[in-house]
Amino acid sequence: ETGVTQSPTHLIKTRGQQVTLRCSSQSGHNTVSWYQQALGQGPQFIFQYYREEENGRGNFPPRFSGLQFPNYSSELNVNALELDDSALYLCASSLEGPNEQFFGPGTRLTVL
Amino acid sequence: AQSVSQHNHHVILSEAASLELGCNYSYGGTVNLFWYVQYPGQHLQLLLKYFSGDPLVKGIKGFEAEFIKSKFSFNLRKPSVQWSDTAEYFCAVIPNQAGTALIFGKGTTLSVSS
Numbered sequence: 001e002t003g004v005t006q007s008p009t010h011l012i013k014t015r016g017q018q019v020t021l022r023c024s025s026q027s028g029h030n031t032v033s034w035y036q037q038a039l040g041q042g043p044q045f046i047f048q049y050y051r052e053e054e055n056g057r058g059n060f061p062p063r064f065s066g067l068q069f070p071n072y073s074s075e076l077n078v079n080a081l082e083l084d085d086s087a088l089y090l091c092a093s094s095l096e097g098p099n100e101q102f103f104g105p106g107t108r109l110t111v112l
Numbered sequence: 113a114q115s116v117s118q119h120n121h122h123v124i125l126s127e128a129a130s131l132e133l134g135c136n137y138s139y140g141g142t143v144n145l146f147w148y149v150q151y152p153g154q155h156l157q158l159l160l161k162y163f164s165g166d167p168l169v170k171g172i173k174g175f176e177a178e179f180i181k182s183k184f185s186f187n188l189r190k191p192s193v194q195w196s197d198t199a200e201y202f203c204a205v206i207p208n209q210a211g212t213a214l215i216f217g218k219g220t221t222l223s224v225s226s
Contacts, residue, residue, distance in 0.1 A: 031212075033213060033214070035214075035216075040218075040219075041218055041219070042116075042202050042204075042216030042217050042218045042219050043156075043202070043214070043216045044216070045213040045214065045215065048211075048212065048213060055211075055212070056211040056212065056213055058213065090155075090156065092156075092214075094212075096212075097212060098144045098206040098208050098212045099144075099212075100146065100158055100161055101214055102158075103148075103155050103156040103157075104155060105154075105155040106155060
């Protein structure tokens with residue numbers, strides 16, 4: 001059973017640029033959630049996708065957007081990067097509903 | 113605002129000491145409760161979860177947690193910690209009436225000295 005994978009591992013961007021992060025869900029899972037983890041904080045929910053539709057969103061601006069593909073993999077896109085977007089971005093997959101989520105290793109984004 | 117609170121930011125223990133990490137949440141109704149652990153250099157892993165039934169749940173590596181509904185608490189315990197338990201511990205809640213996102217506490221860093 002393949003776990004959740006994310007790419008890239010690390011990324012450095014400058015303010016104003018755009019970034020795309022990718023996530024492959026665990027086999028058999030149809031739901032993907034994205035979280036932002038700032039240094040010294042717990043992960044904060046960005047949004048969730050279920051069967052290619054957004055299924056809930058946290059308190060993040062519209063420049064954070066996402067996609068889910070038919071194979072349940074997902075992308076997180078962030079436009080107009082700001083310094084405060086520097087964080088670890090975590091992807092988690094699960095079955096639909098309030099179930100256990102399985103996390104990937106994360107993508108460390110640094111915005112200069 | 114509704115939230116998940118972890119009382120201890122950093123806990124330092126010697127090996128064989130007992131551990132209790134506090135977690136309180138402020139959501140009403142039915143909740144699903146989780147403790148996740150993040151070992152140095154590794155990704156978040158599930159320690160244990162509570163959905164319903166016996167409020168005392170046992171997880172991996174000798175950890176257990178007790179759900180006390182009246183206190184809105186889900187404290188994590190281990191009778192005797194090991195050096196390998198050094199990690200960051202996160203309490204998380206899914207407030208079932210408010211979607212299926214995990215709401216995390218800020219985390220507790222546990223340092224165990226040998």
